Amino acid sequence: MTTRLRPPAPQDPGPDSRIVYMDGAFGLFHAGHVEILRLAQGLGDFLLVGIHTDQTIRVWTHNCGN
Template sequence: MKEFSTGRAPEPGEKIAFVCGAFDLFHVGHIDFLEKCYSMATYVIIGIHSDQIVNWYRGYNYPIMTMFERVLSVLACRYVSNVVIDAPFKISEQLMKHLKVDYVIHGVRTPVKPCPDGSDPYSEAKRLGLYREVDSGNDMTAYSVIERIIKNRVKFEERNKSKEQKELDRMQST
């Protein structure tokens, strides 16, 4: 696990939030969610899961973006102060103490997947009273972005086939 920062350390008394996930295909839904997190805590640390962990809980074809791309996308967001690369799936008390977090935040629109042993990855944060859920107010997901790309690709291919056929028909008629 490595930390990668924007260079600003939390100031004394500042509320610190920890949020973890894939953050694949960074989109406006992520931004809306992180803005809500930032309204609760002005220093937001994002834990980016490894490709292996994302592949386990999202499926074989995920993540779409590399770890490097996901980290840079998240760091470009104005509501993010720091990134933890290769964050663990289960959040331990030790990690929360190390990061000095006041809140561990999860989005309500993303179901919590249990750990491989069946336990809740947020159990320690809940036990310590640090767990919070936030609703981004936005339905966009990486899945919906992918569906849109696939749908538009088919339309684009059909349009090009139609144009090609019209050109062939013109060439044959002359």
């Protein structure tokens, strides 16, 4: 089951808003993640972040030979 959380935005994106999407695996969240999220946020008006599941990451690492 997937749970989607959406905190209320101060305003909804308008037709001219720049929405930036970034996804990643943030298992051990660290300062580098914070920095890349801040950089991504600066590219637009809204930042939408996707987080990969543990299962997806296991498949990726298995397919990479790690």
